[in-house]
Amino acid sequence: MLLTWYSSSFSLAKILKRHRSYFEEKTALSNGANDAELYHGKYEKKIKSFAELLQTVQSIHRQVGDSNFEELTLSDLEQTEMQVDAALRRTRARKTELMLETINALNDKEKTLREENQRLQTQV
Template sequence: MDEENAVRRSIQEVQPNQTGFSESSDFSKGSNLLHTIQRQLEEGNIDKLSIEELIQLEQWLDDALRKTRARKTEIMLEAAKSFHKQEKQLRVENEALQMKIDAAALNEKCQEDQCHPTGASLELQFIPEADQRDSRATSPEKPMLIFL
């Protein structure tokens, strides 16, 4: 009988909050309730709860599950945004590195073929978008191959 009263008190202490629960206090109360329920299930005392208490418990668990899933979705979306941003940065870096490789290969070929008798070489430069002197500048991240 004491265990049944303990479950009832736990359920009454952790009422579902209509506006949502505060992150820390209700989470710890919910955690305590879940531990109490788990103990009751293991001991087989859950059958002694009234229908109202079971309905109230079910509603609280549904509410907690909904909020948990919403938070998980929010975290996953934030992670996806971060990964997309990182992917974009890596693509830009990859393009710049590929341009450097191409410039080095072309520079080596030109030196072998002596296509630039004056000793001119190729250089990779980043031209800011704000610099409108060169109409070839399309974005701040795009590297350009320039003959020097």
């Protein structure tokens, strides 16, 4: 399982590359500067978070992937475990943050739709 997780760092790099290219295309196609600024501001933090996670994964991969597990000391393994735990905590925190943002956006949309529904009912 550990080797699978480390090898997935390369697919994470591909995901980040695709996300960046999508971001650049979206920004280039944006009609106005305001749209591009809003899009950039919204996703800049997310890209930075993914980049930091990728750096952590690559660091762990270098430590463990380049050496034989039998040759690693207890200290090396403990340090690697702490890095993995820290990366998982950051990932879970970011996931929770994104889920809360989504819930808030959906609550706002629900409120807007209810208000519009009431307005339409009063017109009929």
